[in-house]
Amino acid sequence: MEAVHEVLILGSGLAGLRAAVEAAQVSKDELDIAIISRVQLMRSHSVCAEGGTAAVMHPEEGDSLELHAWDTIRGSDFLADQDVVKLFVEESPKEILQLDHWGIPWSRRPDGRINQRPFGGHSFDRATFAEDKTGFFEMHTLYDTLQKYASITRYAECYVTSILIDNGVFQGLVAWDLATGEFFLIRGKALVIATGGACRMFGFTTYSLTATGDGMAMAYRAGMPLKDMEFVQFHPTGLVQPGILITEGARGEGGYLINNKGERFMEKYAPSKMETAPRDIVSRAETTEILEGRGFEGPDGLDYVHLDLRHLGADKINERLPLIREVAIKFAFIDPIEQPIPVRPAAHYFMGGIHTNIDGATPVEGVWAAGEAACGSMHGANRLGANSTAECLVWGRITGEKAARYAMGQKSLPPAPQQMVQEEEKHLFGRIGRGDGSEDVFAIRTELQRTMDHNAAVYRNGPDMEEALKKVRELKGRIEHVKVEDESRIYNTNILAVLEAINLIDLAEVIVAGGLARTESRGAHSRRDFTERDDVNWGKHTLARYTPEGPRLDYIPVNITMWQPVERKY
Ligand SMILES: Cc1cc2nc3c(=O)[nH]c(=O)nc-3n(C[C@H](O)[C@H](O)[C@H](O)COP(=O)(O)OP(=O)(O)OC[C@H]3O[C@@H](n4cnc5c(N)ncnc54)[C@H](O)[C@@H]3O)c2cc1C
Incomplete structure (x- = not known):
């Protein structure tokens, strides 16, 4: 069997859905678009995003694009490409308003303006949120918006096994329909890869079971380089034992991290930011406390520290962190209104991914990548909280538009690579x-x-x-x-x-x-x-290219346009 469309969106998380809406919009619903997802569209991992989406929404109160860019670049330990960060901070407020216009129920202040909460490494309250279910509401808003377009075909529970490329040009996807067992080629002129992260290679992780890095691995084997993959983020507050995320919003709202001596230990590691220091710093602090015997003994070696929310009071916890309370009660049998929550660092995010330029374009003609699967070098060596959902929206929009315009400019589809499909089927089932x-x-x-x-x-x-x-x-x-x-x-x-x-x-x-x-x-x-950080020898991005013997590593410079690297202290 063969299916033919014009723009293929691989993945239906925040990045994929945003790309699909944009592609439909710029083509005035005339392009034939397909969304392919290994799960039901709304079961994509993005629905789990909790705490917020970063954007400068209140410049009148002192926030600025420059400050958001500086926080992001300093947070990245000066490995972010600064032109990419500049574009990001300029575009993210537009995405917040766009979602607002499409009907998202952002949490608001009493005067009706959009509310924002503090988040790690941000020097201003900048995380726009919808309670502590931000991703869920963002996904629903995009999904609802998609209903306006007739030109979108959905392939749910369809597992893509490879990306076909010939002579540096995109040819199509090979897909396995899990419900019917059918194995088929999906042809298209343009592809946006939006397949998310790969944290399931770690045992203690906040990620959904489906975050297995398929898109990155397929792109890598198809010849696309992966960038900065050695940078994996550990979130400081994975709930012990299941690993479910306790949002950084809990510390943003004022939660304390406490060791077994009753100390707020972040005083030693980041005295000015305390619990809202960037994630790499807080995760190292917790690990040090645990290794030096100031943690609590946990099950299966999962020693932990305490996240204490009790002083916030029941009203604030119920209003701002209802999901966190529910999760703690259901999965750890602890009510955060009365007891501290056991937490430890959990694998949470891939800063690296498929190498793209500032437009989300990969080196392969007709292929773009967006969201966590991509590495446009926005997060460098450490992502700031709330910057990922914002990145998904910004580059979902950009890549959706670029892919649509490219497809509109192509008269015909590349020839059907039937032989490649047959080989893939033999490989997969034989x-x-x-x-x-x-x-x-x-x-x-x-x-x-x-x-x-x-x-x-x-x-x-x-x-x-x-x-x-x-x-x-x-x-x-x-x-x-x-x-x-x-x-x-x-x-x-x-x-x-x-x-x-x-x-x-x-x-x-x-x-x-x-x-x-x-x-x-x-x-x-x-x-x-x-x-130590070594800017002279290592102020550069890693590119890994596939060879059957293992990755071939190569390096490209970091784009420094605004701030030279300085010591990173909080
Ligand atoms: C618990 C949790 C909470 C978070 N909270 C926040 C937050 O508050 N703010 C923030 O900025 N970030 C947050 N993050 C990070 C953020 O949620 C993710 O980085 C982001 O949602 C990733 O979105 P995505 O669109 O790139 O991919 P995903 O949402 O992971 O979607 C991937 C899509 O690709 C599809 N796919 C994958 N492989 C295949 C395949 N082989 N075939 C077909 N389809 C495939 C999947 O079906 C899915 O539709 C959080 C992360 C976690 C783990």
Whole structure:
């Protein structure tokens, strides 16, 4: 079977839905657009976003675009491309208003103006929010807006297995419809990759089960470079034990972090910002407290510190943080109105991703990338909270428009690469999971997660990462021996587990190889054996290109247009 459209949007999270709306709008509903998602559209991970979306909305009170740009660049430990950040801060307020016009119920002040809350690393209350369910309301608003357009086809529960490229030009996607078992080619003139992050390679993570980095891994194997993958963000407040996120908004609203001595330990690490310092700094502080014996003993080695909200009072918790209260009660049996919440750093976000330019264009003709799957170099070595949903909206819009205009300018589709599809089908159903059965895919995934949790998390060093690289390469070989007994093509979750594991292993190899090579500490990449930032040798972006033997690393300069790097202190 073959499906033909003009613009393909791979992913239906915030970035994908925003891109789809824009593509429909600029083409006046005339382009044939398809959204392809491995889950039901509204089950995309973005619905989990809690705390807020950053934008300068109240310049009359002292905030400014320049201040937002400075906070973001300083937060990035001077690895962000500054022209990209400038564009971001200029565009994000427009996206907040656009969503407002489309009907989002932003939380408001008593005078009716849009409310904003403090967030880590921002020097102004800049996180625009809808209670603590910001992503949920943003997704619904975009989804509702999509209903206005007739030209959009949706492929839900359709798992894309590869991106086809010939001679540097996009050809199409190969998709597996999980509900019918059908395997088919989706042709299009332009593609926006919006497939999200890959935090499921870590065991303790805030991310949805579906965040397995498929788009990044497919792009990488199809020849697109991945950028700055060694920078993985750990969020300071993953709920122990399930890892569910306790939004930074909880600290933004005034929550304290407390060790087993009853101390607000952030005084030692970031005296001016305290609990609202950037995430890399707070996560290191918590890890240090735990390693030095000032944490609380947790289950399965998940030692923790306390997030105390009790002093905020029941009214504020119920009004501003209702989801957090519900999550703490249901998953940790703790009511934050009466007890502190057990938290520790959890894998949360990929600063790196598919290399793009400022317009979200990849090096492949006809392919753009947006959202967490992309790396347009906005977050550098450490993302500020609330900047990701804003980035999804800004580059969802930009890439949706660029892809639509490109498609409108193309008279015909590239030829159907039928042979590539046949090869892919043979590979998927004839080779994947057809080993001798001496290995189990779920054991392999657990080993990968343990390795990444222990050897490539908040603190790193050379020997640990070398061991991780060895392990990841061993797992790459061992996965060939997995046998999937179920031969059905309908909802075959065992084959899916193997495909996801292959993707996660490929990406883990890139992360560890990039981290080993980068002999400095910067943002979220913090090495015990190279504790200083080294701008002379490492003030540059890493590019990783696929080879069958492992990633080939290369470097490109950081675009510094406004501020020279200075010491980062809070
Ligand atoms: C719990 C939590 C709370 C957060 N809160 C905030 C916040 O308050 N503010 C903020 O700025 N950021 C927040 N973040 C980060 C932010 O939510 C994400 O970075 C952002 O939502 C990612 O959106 P996306 O559109 O790039 O991808 P996603 O929302 O992850 O969507 C990815 C899409 O790609 C599809 N897909 C993936 N692989 C395939 C495949 N093989 N075939 C077909 N489809 C595929 C999926 O089905 C999905 O539709 C939070 C993150 C977490 C984990």
